[in-house]
Amino acid sequence: MTDEGAGMDPRPSKPRKFSTVQFIGAASIVVALAVMALKYAAYLVTGSVALYSDALESIVNLVAAVAALLAITFGARPADKEHPFGHHKAEYFSAVLEGALIIVAALLIFREAYDALLSPRDIEAFGLGMGLSAVATALNGVWAAFLIRRGRRYRSPALVADGWHLLTDVLTSVGVIAGLLLAKATGIALLDPLLAVAVAAYILWSGSKIAMASLSGLLDEAADADIQARIRAAIKEGGGGALEAHGVRTRIAGPVVFIEFHLVVPGAMSVHEAHEICDRLEAALEAEIEGSDVVIHVEPEHKAEARTTGAIQL
Template identity: 35%
Template sequence: MEREKWLWIKISFGVSFILLIVKFYSFYITHSTAILTDALESIVNVVAAGFATYSIYLSSRPRDDNHPYGHGKIEFFSAGVEGTLIMLAGLFITYQSIYNFFFPNDLERLKEGILLISFTGLVNGILGLTLQKKGKKLNSLTLEASGKHLLTDTISSFVLIVGVFIIYFTGLAFLDSVFALLFSIYIIYSGYGLVRRSVAGLMDEADPVAVESTVNTINQHRKTNWIDIHNMRVQQYGSDRHIDLHLTLPYYLDLGQVHDEVEELENVLENNWPGVMEVFVHADPCLPDKCCHYCQIKDCEVRKFPIDTKIEWTALNMSKNQKHYHELI
């Protein structure tokens, strides 16, 4: 898995560098500020791909004494750096657009520029879709962020092409700065989205996708002895996932039986995750006067109250720090 991440991020870096040269050549022959915006964003692509290459390398390293949870969180930092660079490029493009509105350049060879930008946009689109697909498959935020960035670059490139076509056919040179300014706003917004996601990961904000997939896995293998699961916390760093939860078991089980139930739940979670999974389970005894109402053990010999409900396990009630009998109160 890590080797595949490494391969795709190196491909991204190499392709980004080549397209950077093509875009700056396109600006050189056209003197178009709108095309310059695309070229400047490609500088960000190259820098971000270089940083992403290092983050993929670091996140693949095993945990050590100084990093007991591994190095996967570097991918959040990588996405944040990439988003920040995108926003800075957008701000510079905004400045350049306003400047060229008052001091315009003479536009030349727009046909050749359009063809070159079309080529780079097509390549970025194919690579961006591939990186997003691989990022989801390999649980890599860095690959997903790089893919999203390239798709953003693709969209801006093709919108830019439309703008340059309009300039070419109308002869209205001032539109070059107008289109560049509109692109800069879009680029800044896209960068903000990456920074927001990065900060959320670094601050251990709950990941709804990771939580829901964990809940679904547990529900698929739910056992009657697992009376309830609560106080569940799910954190994901790159391809590493960490889960803490409390498991309510019948109070009459001996220590060996409790161990077996805990180990079975851990195996269920670990076997259904392609990356590294770390599970910590705290076992709680049931409270007969409160848990009997929803306990699903039909042949329980110490039952005090009949079963009168079955509580569905959801991300909401499994995340609360309380046994599920509180839902019946």
């Protein structure tokens, strides 16, 4: 869009995408409930502190899935007078919350593991507990891969963060099962709480990583190099009639890529002709970068800012 309409149309014309993301978010709650029930049942039948750590993280998964759905729903709301650029960043708050919840879970696991180190416990109903945990882990793995793929496709930070969180849960669950098999084979009861400590340390690291990545989004992080290259190529291809584009800037807000740049046109060009070039550029960018929001500042050649090294000659 050109200057006069800047910031007033943050992609409200594609509601189907948001409704799809909302459906996936709701399904995540169902999956989280099923996984939590399986893992908690595994802990109850065995009394294993390592399986307790796994079950506790599943509670975090459930809370995070609910928070993600709320953030996605709020973020899908169209722009309004108070939020002219839309509500897309709401998803980042969910991702930050998820990282914080993972850290809390890790601290709780450390506490339980400490108690178990002081008083080692025997593992009961070993086969049943391992079976329940394995089923929960497989379900989590399938859903984590789905969330990451769909989250990237729909540019949903909340879904991607949830998917990576579940993937770390899968990895830790595999480690827990392997460790408990070793504990059973060797008869070393201390392996159970030590394994829980290892799980807690790993999810503490992963939670910090998720939180920091989400904070980058809240700080208006630029689009990645591949997207920026596609933007420049689209400007180059669709900018015929103009002289130059410079000052290209991008920022990511949830599923939307905001693109802003200056377009230099001949001084004698009419407003109508310049507007037609802008329309063509907007269409080219929106076709190349789905979910983009474009702002173009038109400058006549004699009023143009000084050339920069990143200028695109048209």
